[in-house]
Amino acid sequence: MKTTDSRAEFTQRSTIGADRWVSLCTILGLICLGLAGSCGGAAAATVGEPTPGLTKASQDRFAIGTGLASAMQSKPAHLEFWSDSGQISATNARYSSWTKVKRGFLGQVTVGGPGGSCFAVEDRWTQDGEVLRLVRQVKVAGNAPGGFLSGVTFDFVRASSWSEADWFVPGMIYGGFASLADTAIGGRAHYRAGEFTVRIREDRMPAPMVLAHFGDGTSFAVLDPRPRGDTTAADSLDTKAVPMVDERFQFGAIGAQEHEGKLSIGHWFPGTEGEVTYAGNTYPGGQLHLWRRRYHPIKDGLIQNYEVAFRFAGNESFPQSYSTAWRWAWETLKPAVMPQDIATARASIVDVLARCTIEKDGRTGIPNYLDSVSKDLTRADDKAVMGFTGKNLEAAHYMLAEAAMGAGPRSEELRRKGEAIIASFLRLKMAPPEGEGFSLKDGHPVCALGDNTIYLRSFGDDIKALLRAYQLEKKWGRNHPEWLQWCRTFGDWLLTQQQPAGGFPRSWRPGTGEVLSASPNSSFNAIPLLVQLSQLTGDGTYLSGATRAADFCWANGQDQGKFVGGTIDNPDVLDKEAATLSLEAYLALYETTRNAKWLARAQAAANYAETWIYCWNVPMPPDDDDTKLHWKRGVSTVGVQLIASGHSLVDDYMSFDADEFAKLYEYTGDAHYLAVARILLHNTKSMLALPGRLFDLGEPGWQQEHWSLAPRRGYGLHRGWLPWVATSQLNGIFGVLELEPSLRNQILNPNTPR
Numbered sequence: 063m064k065t066t067d068s069r070a071e072f073t074q075r076s077t078i079g080a081d082r083w084v085s086l087c088t089i090l091g092l093i094c095l096g097l098a099g100s101c102g103g104a105a106a107a108t109v110g111e112p113t114p115g116l117t118k119a120s121q122d123r124f125a126i127g128t129g130l131a132s133a134m135q136s137k138p139a140h141l142e143f144w145s146d147s148g149q150i151s152a153t154n155a156r157y158s159s160w161t162k163v164k165r166g167f168l169g170q171v172t173v174g175g176p177g178g179s180c181f182a183v184e185d186r187w188t189q190d191g192e193v194l195r196l197v198r199q200v201k202v203a204g205n206a207p208g209g210f211l212s213g214v215t216f217d218f219v220r221a222s223s224w225s226e227a228d229w230f231v232p233g234m235i236y237g238g239f240a241s242l243a244d245t246a247i248g249g250r251a252h253y254r255a256g257e258f259t260v261r262i263r264e265d266r267m268p269a270p271m272v273l274a275h276f277g278d279g280t281s282f283a284v285l286d287p288r289p290r291g292d293t294t295a296a297d298s299l300d301t302k303a304v305p306m307v308d309e310r311f312q313f314g315a316i317g318a319q320e321h322e323g324k325l326s327i328g329h330w331f332p333g334t335e336g337e338v339t340y341a342g343n344t345y346p347g348g349q350l351h352l353w354r355r356r357y358h359p360i361k362d363g364l365i366q367n368y369e370v371a372f373r374f375a376g377n378e379s380f381p382q383s384y385s386t387a388w389r390w391a392w393e394t395l396k397p398a399v400m401p402q403d404i405a406t407a408r409a410s411i412v413d414v415l416a417r418c419t420i421e422k423d424g425r426t427g428i429p430n431y432l433d434s435v436s437k438d439l440t441r442a443d444d445k446a447v448m449g450f451t452g453k454n455l456e457a458a459h460y461m462l463a464e465a466a467m468g469a470g471p472r473s474e475e476l477r478r479k480g481e482a483i484i485a486s487f488l489r490l491k492m493a494p495p496e497g498e499g500f501s502l503k504d505g506h507p508v509c510a511l512g513d514n515t516i517y518l519r520s521f522g523d524d525i526k527a528l529l530r531a532y533q534l535e536k537k538w539g540r541n542h543p544e545w546l547q548w549c550r551t552f553g554d555w556l557l558t559q560q561q562p563a564g565g566f567p568r569s570w571r572p573g574t575g576e577v578l579s580a581s582p583n584s585s586f587n588a589i590p591l592l593v594q595l596s597q598l599t600g601d602g603t604y605l606s607g608a609t610r611a612a613d614f615c616w617a618n619g620q621d622q623g624k625f626v627g628g629t630i631d632n633p634d635v636l637d638k639e640a641a642t643l644s645l646e647a648y649l650a651l652y653e654t655t656r657n658a659k660w661l662a663r664a665q666a667a668a669n670y671a672e673t674w675i676y677c678w679n680v681p682m683p684p685d686d687d688d689t690k691l692h693w694k695r696g697v698s699t700v701g702v703q704l705i706a707s708g709h710s711l712v713d714d715y716m717s718f719d720a721d722e723f724a725k726l727y728e729y730t731g732d733a734h735y736l737a738v739a740r741i742l743l744h745n746t747k748s749m750l751a752l753p754g755r756l757f758d759l760g761e762p763g764w765q766q767e768h769w770s771l772a773p774r775r776g777y778g779l780h781r782g783w784l785p786w787v788a789t790s791q792l793n794g795i796f797g798v799l800e801l802e803p804s805l806r807n808q809i810l811n812p813n814t815p816r
C-alpha cells in the first residue's frame with residue numbers, strides 16, 4: 063500500500079485542502095466542538111478564530127496522522143477520579159473555548175469533580191514538522207477525598223485490536239506477544255479480545271515512549287519530552303501495588319488500550335499502571351495482574367503541569383520506525399555524558415579482580431558471586447565458571463592486558479594470577495565439555511546455574527576472550543600453543559553441533575554432549591570465536607560455520623528487529639544482550655570480510671540494543687534513607703540499561719560495548735553512535751566506587767550488579783558483585799584504548815569536539 067511521506071501534515075479526513083497550520087487549526091478546532099461541562103453548568107462551545115473548512119459544528123470525530131496510523135480525538139480532557147472506597151469514575155470533556163496563540167492554539171475547559179471540586183484544564187497545542195506537542199496545566203479548585211489523574215488519548219481510526227499493530231516500548235516490547243513472557247507487561251496471558259490495557263509507568267522506560275506501527279508502514283508515537291520522575295519512599299518500596307495519593311508523584315504513564323471496538327494510545331499523569339505491574343522485590347515470577355494506582359489529591363490550589371509529544375511517520379519498516387522514534391526521543395531528552403576518570407576506573411577494577419582471585423590446592427579462579435559491601439571472600443560462592451556471570455577467562459585476559467601496560471610487582475602478580483586461572487580451566491575436557499567451570503573447594507566440574515546444564519553462551523563468552531588473550535600474548539612475544547589448541551578442540555566439537563539451517567543448540571548435558579535445548583536462538587554466541595579461530599589457524603571451515611550461523615540469526619527474527627536468547631537464566635525472551643552479542647558477531651564478520659551486509663546488520667543490532675539505555679535521569683526518593691539506598695541520591699541514572707523484558711531491573715552490562723559503538727561511528731560516519739559510545743564508557747561508571755566517592759562499597763573498583771529504577775526504586779535484589787560486572791567495564795575500556803588515537807581521544811574526553 064502506498065503511504066504518505068513521513069513528514070506528512072496532520073490532515074482532517076475530508077476533502078478540505080489546507081496547508082500545515084490551517085490543517086492543525088481545523089483539526090484541533092473541530093476537536094473542541096460540542097458542549098463541555100463546567101462547575102457552573104453547561105457552557106456553549108465556542109471557537110476563538112473561525113478556520114477555513116470548518117463547516118459542521120455537530121461533527122465530533124476527526125483524524126490526525128496518516129494511513130493506518132490515523133487517530134482521532136473529540137474529547138481531549140480526560141479526568142479519572144478515585145475514591146477512598148476504591149471506586150473509580152472518569153469523564154472526557156471537549157474544550158469550551160479555543161483560541162489561536164503564538165505558534166499554536168489554546169484550548170480550555172473546566173470540569174466538575176467529586177464534592178463540588180473543579181478542574182480547569184488549559185491545553186496549548188503546537189506543531190513542528192511531524193511532531194504535535196501538548197503543554198497541559200490542570201488547576202484544582204475545592205477539596206474532596208480521594209484522588210485524580212488527567213490524561214489525553216487518541217483513538218485509531220481503523221485499527222481496533224492489539225494485534226493490528228507492532229508495538230514498541232523501549233526495553234520492554236518489540237512487536238506483539240512473540241518472545242515476550244506471557245505474564246510480562248504486554249504479554250499474552252491477560253489478553254482478552256476487546257478488553258486489554260497496557261499502561262506503563264515512565265520510570266520503567268529507558269525513554270518514556272510508546273509507539274504503534276502498522277502494516278502500511280505508518281506509525282504513531284507518544285513521548286513525554288520533559289520527564290521528571292519524582293516519587294516517594296512509600297511508592298518506591300511498595301511491592302503489593304497498594305493505591306496511593308500524593309502530590310509529590312511527578313511521573314506519568316504511557317500506553318495503549320483495546321476497548322469496546324477501539325484501539326487507543328495516550329498519556330496519563332500521574333502514572334497509574336496496569337493491568338499488569340511488577341512487584342519489584344523478586345525475579346523471576348514478580349509479575350502481578352494488578353493495577354498500581356497513583357493519583358494526585360483533590361486539593362484546592364494544586365496544579366498539574368506536564369507535556370506530551372505525538373509523532374507520526376510513514377514509509378518505514380517496524381525496525382526503522384522504532385529506531386527513528388528512539389533517536390527522536392534521544393535528541394529530545396538530550397542525555398548528558400557524566401565524565402569519569404577512566405584510567406583510575408580501569409586500574410581499580412582490575413585490582414578488584416586480582417583481590418577476588420582464590421588459589422587453593424593448585425586451582426585458581428574467581429568465585430561467581432561476592433557481596434559487594436562486605437567483600438568477604440570466606441562467604442563467596444564456591445564456583446569459578448566461564449562466561450555469562452562468571453567470566454573467569456575474560457578476567458584473566460584483562461589481568462594480562464593490564465600487566466602488559468606496566469612493569470613491577472603489581473604487573474608480575476597480575477600476570478601470575480591470570481596465567482594460573484587459564485591453566486586451571488585448561489584442565490576441563492572440551493569435546494564435549496564436561497562443565498562450565500570447577501569447584502574452588504575440590505576441583506570437580508560444575509555448571510553455572512547448578513542445573514547440570516552447559517550453555518553455548520558460557521563458552522562463547524570465554525573462548526573468544528581466551529583467544530584474544532592468546533593474540534595479546536603473542537604480540538608481546540609470549541606464545542601459548544596450548545591455549546589455542548584447547549580453544550580449537552571446543553571449536554571443532556561445536557561445528558559438529560551445527561544444525562542444518564545454520565544454528566546451534568542452546569544447551570547440552572555436560573560430559574555427554576546430549577542436547578538439552580535445541581533452541582537456536584542464541585546461535586550468535588558461536589560467531590566471534592569461530593571467526594577468531596579462522597583468523598588464527600587459517601582454516602576457512604570456522605569462518606564458513608560463522609557465516610552460516612550469522613545468516614541463520616538474521617533470518618530468525620533479527621531482520622524484523624527482534625533479538626532474543628541472550629541470557630541463560632531467562633530463556634528465549636527479548637533482551638539487550640542478544641543484540642549486543644549479535645552486534646559483536648556482525649562486526650567481527652565485517653572486519654574480516656568487509657562485506658557491507660555485515661555492517662548493515664551490526665547497525666540493526668546496535669539500533670535495537672541502544673533502546674535499552676536510559677536516556678533520562680530517574681531521581682531517587684528524597685525521603686528514603688540514603689544509607690540504605692543501593693543507588694545513591696544525586697547520582698544520574700543516564701546510561702544504565704534494562705536487562706531483559708518481563709522485569710524492570712537495570713545494570714551496566716553495555717559498558718562492554720563502548721568500543722563497538724565507536725567502531726560503528728568510524729565505519730558509518732553516523733555521529734549518533736559516537737554519542738552512545740561516550741555514554742557507555744562514562745555513565746556506566748556512575749555507581750562504581752572510585753577514590754573520593756566510595757559510596758558504601760569500601761574500596762575503589764567495586765560495583766553492585768543491578769538495581770531498579772521502578773519500584774523498588776534505588777534497590778537491587780541483592781548487593782552482589784559478579785565477575786561480569788568488572789569484565790564488561792574492562793572490555794569497553796580496553797576496546798576504546800585500542801582505537802585510533804583521534805577517535806579514542808574523542809571518547810575518553812567527551813568534551814573534545816568532533
